[in-house]
Amino acid sequence: MVLVGDVVLLGVAVVALWIGARSLVTGASRLASAAGVSALVIGLTVVAFGTSAPEVVVSTGAALEGRGDVSVGNVVGSNVFNLGVILGLVAVIAPFRVTETLLRRDALAMAAATVVAAAVLVDGVASRLDGAVLLVVLSCYLGVLWIAIRRENDGAGGRSGSADGSMAVPDARDRTEVRFGLEGGRVLAGLVLVIVGGRVLVESAVGLALAAGVSEWAIGATVVAAGTSIPELVTSVVAARRGDTEIAAGNVVGSNVFNVLGVLGIAAFTRPLTVDPAVFVALTWLGVLTAFATVVLATGRRVTRLEGVVLVILGAGYSIVSLGG
Numbered sequence: 001m002v003l004v005g006d007v008v009l010l011g012v013a014v015v016a017l018w019i020g021a022r023s024l025v026t027g028a029s030r031l032a033s034a035a036g037v038s039a040l041v042i043g044l045t046v047v048a049f050g051t052s053a054p055e056v057v058v059s060t061g062a063a064l065e066g067r068g069d070v071s072v073g074n075v076v077g078s079n080v081f082n083l084g085v086i087l088g089l090v091a092v093i094a095p096f097r098v099t100e101t102l103l104r105r106d107a108l109a110m111a112a113a114t115v116v117a118a119a120v121l122v123d124g125v126a127s128r129l130d131g132a133v134l135l136v137v138l139s140c141y142l143g144v145l146w147i148a149i150r151r152e153n154d155g156a157g158g159r160s161g162s163a164d165g166s167m168a169v170p171d172a173r174d175r176t177e178v179r180f181g182l183e184g185g186r187v188l189a190g191l192v193l194v195i196v197g198g199r200v201l202v203e204s205a206v207g208l209a210l211a212a213g214v215s216e217w218a219i220g221a222t223v224v225a226a227g228t229s230i231p232e233l234v235t236s237v238v239a240a241r242r243g244d245t246e247i248a249a250g251n252v253v254g255s256n257v258f259n260v261l262g263v264l265g266i267a268a269f270t271r272p273l274t275v276d277p278a279v280f281v282a283l284t285w286l287g288v289l290t291a292f293a294t295v296v297l298a299t300g301r302r303v304t305r306l307e308g309v310v311l312v313i314l315g316a317g318y319s320i321v322s323l324g325g
Contacts, residue, residue: 005204006204006205006207007204009200010201010204013200013201013204014197014201015197016197016200017193017197017230017231018238019193020189020190020193020234021051021235021238022190023186023189023190024051024186024187024191025238026183026186026190027183027184027185027186027190028043028047028183028187029244029247030183031179031183031187034179039244039250040099040102040106040246040247040250041145041148041250042247043239043246043250043251043254044145044251044253045145045254046187047239047250047251047254048232048250048252048253048254048255048258049255049258050191051194051231051232051235051255052231052262052263053191053194053231054198054199054227054228054230055074055229055259055263056262056263057195057198058071058199058202058224058228059071059072059074059263059264059266059267060263060266060267062267063268063273064271066271067216068273068274068275069216069220069276070216070219070224071220071273072220072264072275073216073217073219073221073224073225073279074221074228074263075117075225075260075267076221076225076283077319077322078225078226078228078229079260080225080282080286080315080318081225081229081315081318081319082229082232082256083286083289084313084318085229085233085311085312085315086229086232086236086252086315087252087311088307088308088312088313088314089237089308089312090239090245090249090303091305091308092308092309093237093240094243094248095308096240096245096249096302096303097302098249098301098303099246102246102297103301105144106254107253107294107297107298109144109253111291111294113137113141113257113260113261114287116134116137117261117283118287120133120134120268121279121283122283124274124275124277125272125273126264126272126275128272131264131265131266131269131270132265134261134262135261135262135269137261138261138265194231195231197231198230198231201230202223202224202227202228205223205224205226205227206219206227217278217279218322218323221282221318221322222319222322226319232251232252235247235248236248236249239251281321285318285321289315296311
């Protein structure tokens with residue numbers, strides 16, 4: 001009966017995530033248009049951090065329970081899943097060109113954040129000081145994004161009405177206020193569904209995995225990681241199908257930055273983490289995948305379907321190796 005209940009909860013969670021992700025992407029896209037902010041920035045911030053909320057909840061909760069393997073395995077495994085499976089699927093669904101910003105600033109920030117996280121975990125322990133350092137680095141990255149948003153808004157200053165100037169200024173203002181209220185509510189509702197759905201999915205998936213006798217590290221690095229990455233998966237796939245590839249790619253890159261700096265930082269600052277030696281293999285895999293993904297993003301300013309397939313294979317391979325170990 002317990003297993004049946006977990007399976008049912010798993011299905012309900014997936015439905016909640018799907019509905020929440022559609023609401024989140026739709027609202028975020030329209031907010032970007034109304035505010036004059038690029039879809040890439042929205043994808044890197046609101047969508048990316050929102051869909052990373054399950055990782056925060058799960059990793060911090062695991063840290064408080066003294067389950068460092070689950071906490072760290074969730075972060076590392078989620079980033080592998082994001083780069084491999086999710087970014088790969090986005091490319092397979094809708095091959096996209098890489099913007100200068102995504103390449104020069106955000107992809108490099110993701111690579112740098114991965115190196116910093118590896119340096120923190122190299123001794124198998126993440127102390128409170130390590131957590132504080134990670135959070136400071138994240139704050140610096142957010143500061144750079146804030147400056148970018150201000151510049152975009154300043155560049156859009158003075159424009160009002162429709163693109164052809166046919167709409168009167170008061171009408172444009174009224175329409176914008178309505179849009180912010182409606183779409184803001186849509187984003188909030190989407191985030192709630194994504195967070196709750198992600199939490200329920202993880203709990204049911206872990207229950208099923210434990211029944212199969214899988215180790216804590218393997219659970220954290222695969223089942224929990226994939227479960228908490230479902231919001232990113234659904235959100236990015238929905239965005240890609242809608243043609244919002246900047247939100248889809250920005251969601252993956254932004255989530256990875258937030259995971260290794262924010263999620264790991266919060267978990268370690270909450271309670272020092274001791275990690276299974278398997279973390280070294282996982283970090284090596286993540287490092288190789290991150291390097292490959294960064295190169296893919298730089299090659300011809302376009303991510304092709306073939307490159308997407310390679311990314312998916314690498315991401316799936318990590319899960320197979322982790323479960324086998």
